[in-house]
Structures are given as C-alpha cells and as structure tokens.
Amino acid sequence: MDVLQKNISKIQCLDLNRQHESIKGEIFRAFEEVYDQTAFSGGSFVEHFEREFAGLCRTKFAVGVNNGTSALHLALLALGIGPGDEVIVPANTFIATAWAVTYVGATPVFVDCREDTWQIDADRVEEQISLKTKAVIGVHLYGQPFDVDAVSQICANNGIFLIEDAAQAHGALYRKQPVGGFGEMGCFSFYPGKNLGACGEGGGITTNNEKYYTHLLSLRNHGCVVRYYHDEVGYNMRMGGLEGASLRVKLKYLPSWNDRRREIAKRYQEHISNEKFKMQFQPSWAESVYHLFVICTKDPVVLQKYLNEHNINPGFHYPVPCHLQKAYASLNYRQGDMPNAEYLASHCVSLPMYAEMTEEEVNRVIEVLNLY
Incomplete structure (x- = not known):
C-alpha cells in the first residue's frame, strides 16, 4: 500500500491528553493534598516546587509566579528598568518577551536573528546598544539555547543586564549547564503546552542573586513582605497551589x-x-x-x-x-x-x-x- x-x-x-492520562492518578492525588490543606494560593506546594525547580536549573533560588509573561515583567522591575530605558529583544520570539519591556514603561529595541540558528544575533545586539540600553533579553527559542557567551560578553563590556527568556527551554543545556542561571535572572513559562506545563497557568524566575530573589517575593505579593505592610507598588502574581502541585508531579518526568x-x-x-x-x-x-x-x-x-x-x-x-x-x-x-x-x-x-x-x-x- x-x-x-x-x-x-x-x-x-x-496532544496533551496522552501526557495527562498517563499521570492522571498522581495529579489527582496531589490535588487532593492541596484541597485537604486548602493551600490554594502560594503555600508549601509552591515552595517545594520552587526548591526542586531551582535544583533542576542549578540556581540558588526560584520564584513561582502566575505565568511566564509576569516572570519577565517582574524580572525587569527587580532590575530597576523603567521609563526612558531601552531593552534589546529579538524580533523572532513570542510577543510576551516584548510585552514585559513595555509593561515597565521601557522601549523594546528589536534585533534580527541569525540565519542559521534562528537565535538572537550577537552582532546585531552590539550595533543597537545606546546610552539608554539597560538590558538584553536573550530567548532560548524552540528549546535551543542562544549563544550565551557571545551575548554575555557584550553585556559585560557595556555594563548592562542579561535576562534569559527560557519559556520554551526547561532542562535545555548550554555547554553542559542548564539554562536559567547564566543571566541576572532566567524566566520560565509553565503554560500547559510547555515541556513542563502546569494544570493551569504558571511561570517562574530563577536567579543566584539573593537581593533579586527577596525583591521578587515582594513584587509578586502586592509589594508585601509582612502582611498588610506594603513597602512598594506590587502585583498579585502568585502561583497557585494546584499549579505548584501539578508541576511537582511533572518535574519528575521532565528528563x-x-x-x-x-x-x-x-x-x-x-x-x-x-x-x-x-x-x-x-x-x-x-x-x-x-x-x-x-x-x-x-x-x-x-x-x-x-x-x-x-x-x-x-x-x-x-x-x-x-x-x-x-x-x-x-x-x-x-x-x-x-x-x-x-x-x-x-x-x-x-x-x-x-x-x-x-x-x-x-x-x-x-x-x-x-x-x-
């Protein structure tokens, strides 16, 4: 024939149905534990996932948030980027990479990708740096790492930040090291269709900088460290307990x-x-x-x-x-x-x-x- x-x-x-059918029992048992503890917003299930995900990325810290777009948004805020600043972004990416720059009042400056790898072109990055440039967001597009060394060197030479948009790259390796720990922060999406996707929406930020970590905890929780005392304008961007629990189950299978x-x-x-x-x-x-x-x-x-x-x-x-x-x-x-x-x-x-x-x-x- x-x-x-x-x-x-x-x-x-x-086809998400196949994945979820194979682990349905584990997911539902995890949901029952969340239900029994009524830990629906943040809480221990999210905290456990944060520690385990930081372990995967070999970073000191991970912060769970409500989606990957929020992860990028809060990362820029934690770096103090705002109106009058410019952030270099690849033109070949999902629009959320650029949204985060706009949300903080800065201007996205788009650069072309390489013809072969389809990743951000370091040569184009260098051409677009100005006195207003505060950061570069490199995207590990389709799950493949960009040339971190080349972009990092440009950032170091010009005193600007590197942020990794790793929304599609959970577990990807650059020179045998997991992505998410090369820049000031790595930003992940746990949208259901990702390699590591929540039963719901979710996002995360990894970092080795304790100052950023502490600031992110405040920013995602209404600018609050002590309840009802708000030290800055914050956001309601916490990860939910059900999402954290489902991600813990799936994290075991990710490799x-x-x-x-x-x-x-x-x-x-x-x-x-x-x-x-x-x-x-x-x-x-x-x-x-x-x-x-x-x-x-x-x-x-x-x-x-x-x-x-x-x-x-x-x-x-x-x-x-x-x-x-x-x-x-x-x-x-x-x-x-x-x-x-x-x-x-x-x-x-x-x-x-x-x-x-x-x-x-x-x-x-x-x-x-x-x-x-």
Missing part, C-alpha cells in the same frame, strides 16, 4: 520527556531528506529540548494543506515578527528591517512534537514529508 494511503488517526502538532523529544528530533533530522525543507542549525554547545520542531518551506500554506490531507496537523508559530506587529507600529519599524526574522515568520511550519508520539507516528511524518 502507498504510504500516503495509510489509514491512521490524525497526528496532532501537540525522560525531554529525552524522548530529543529522540524524535534526531529521527526528523536524520531521516527527513527532502531538500524542500530547511531545519534549525544545532551548534555543538547547545542541547535543545525541542519544545517545537520547526522547518522552513517555500509555501507553508500549501504544505499545511498537504499534511492535513494525510492526517497530520502542523502548527504555525509567530507568523508576524515582533517588530511588525500592529501593537508596535509607533516604533516605526518597516518590512525589510529584520530580514532573517521576517523570512522565518513567513516560511516556518511546526511539525508534531511531544514525548508521547509513537514510532509509527514519527515514521509517518517523515515518510509524508519526504514524498512532498
């Missing part, structure tokens, strides 16, 4: 889930031989956790239709780069300012990628793409 005529169930870009993603990625890299597709370059110093597996193709819409016809449902991530979003029209960026980011936005397709994919499904994706 022709491979394209095989009758199999649709392969989704992401094996990431390993399985790497296996699937290796299969894609070695066996998708169709020259119509381009893949993200993997430097030797980066160990991705493949939150997404993205390919470039001449016409993503045509490829999507083809894949749908063969029971494969791809995804599209970031079809409009940050600098061309309507929300940032006032910054006066134009088409052509970031050619690499713009090319990716208009040519990328995300292939199915999750730890629970079967070998048959992986092979099916490969075969269908090779016959495109």
Whole structure:
C-alpha cells in the first residue's frame, strides 16, 4: 500500500491528553493534598516546587509566579528598568518577551536573528546598544539555547543586564549547564503546552542573586513582605497551589520527556531528506529540548494543506515578527528591517512534537514529508 494511503488517526502538532492520562492518578492525588490543606494560593506546594525547580536549573533560588509573561515583567522591575530605558529583544520570539519591556514603561529595541540558528544575533545586539540600553533579553527559542557567551560578553563590556527568556527551554543545556542561571535572572513559562506545563497557568524566575530573589517575593505579593505592610507598588502574581502541585508531579518526568523529544528530533533530522525543507542549525554547545520542531518551506500554506490531507496537523508559530506587529507600529519599524526574522515568520511550519508520539507516528511524518 502507498504510504500516503495509510489509514491512521490524525497526528496532532501537540496532544496533551496522552501526557495527562498517563499521570492522571498522581495529579489527582496531589490535588487532593492541596484541597485537604486548602493551600490554594502560594503555600508549601509552591515552595517545594520552587526548591526542586531551582535544583533542576542549578540556581540558588526560584520564584513561582502566575505565568511566564509576569516572570519577565517582574524580572525587569527587580532590575530597576523603567521609563526612558531601552531593552534589546529579538524580533523572532513570542510577543510576551516584548510585552514585559513595555509593561515597565521601557522601549523594546528589536534585533534580527541569525540565519542559521534562528537565535538572537550577537552582532546585531552590539550595533543597537545606546546610552539608554539597560538590558538584553536573550530567548532560548524552540528549546535551543542562544549563544550565551557571545551575548554575555557584550553585556559585560557595556555594563548592562542579561535576562534569559527560557519559556520554551526547561532542562535545555548550554555547554553542559542548564539554562536559567547564566543571566541576572532566567524566566520560565509553565503554560500547559510547555515541556513542563502546569494544570493551569504558571511561570517562574530563577536567579543566584539573593537581593533579586527577596525583591521578587515582594513584587509578586502586592509589594508585601509582612502582611498588610506594603513597602512598594506590587502585583498579585502568585502561583497557585494546584499549579505548584501539578508541576511537582511533572518535574519528575521532565528528563525522560525531554529525552524522548530529543529522540524524535534526531529521527526528523536524520531521516527527513527532502531538500524542500530547511531545519534549525544545532551548534555543538547547545542541547535543545525541542519544545517545537520547526522547518522552513517555500509555501507553508500549501504544505499545511498537504499534511492535513494525510492526517497530520502542523502548527504555525509567530507568523508576524515582533517588530511588525500592529501593537508596535509607533516604533516605526518597516518590512525589510529584520530580514532573517521576517523570512522565518513567513516560511516556518511546526511539525508534531511531544514525548508521547509513537514510532509509527514519527515514521509517518517523515515518510509524508519526504514524498512532498
């Protein structure tokens, strides 16, 4: 039988049901413990998760918050960044990276990505530094670390902060060290679809700086260290107990889930031989956790239709780069300012990628793409 005529169930870009069915009993038991203690906002379940997640990232501290966007927002606040300041942000990222800069009243300065790794381009960073520049947010995009050494050196040379946006990179390694501990702070998302996703919303900040850690605890809790005494304008950005409990359960499985993603990625890299597709370059110093597996193709819409016809449902991530979003029209960026980011936005397709994919499904994706 022709491979394209095989009758199999649709392969989704992401299928959360499989993961949650496999650990449903553990999750529900954890929820019962939260319920019995009525520890629904912050509390011991969040504190336990914070310690365990800091251990994964090999940092001294971790602070749980309500989502990854808040993590970035509070990190900038803790660094004292505000109106009149500039923060350099890659144009090729999810918009939340830029939102955080805007939320504190600073201005995002977008830079292009590299043509090969699709990560922030250190050369472009250096070109955009001004007297107003206070920080660079580097993004470990799709789960692959950016060139931390190159960007860190630029930050050190210019006396500015480095923040890691590690929202897609839980457990990723840069030169054998986990991401999240290289900059002043690392910011994570625990959105349900992430490699480590809460049953609900969640985010986290890692740091080795006790001053930042203490400040973050206050900022997420209405600017309060002692109850009802508010030393600064704060926010209601605590992590919930149910989210913390579910993340503790999942954290145990994260290494094996990431390993399985790497296996699937290796299969894609070695066996998708169709020259119509381009893949993200993997430097030797980066160990991705493949939150997404993205390919470039001449016409993503045509490829999507083809894949749908063969029971494969791809995804599209970031079809409009940050600098061309309507929300940032006032910054006066134009088409052509970031050619690499713009090319990716208009040519990328995300292939199915999750730890629970079967070998048959992986092979099916490969075969269908090779016959495109």
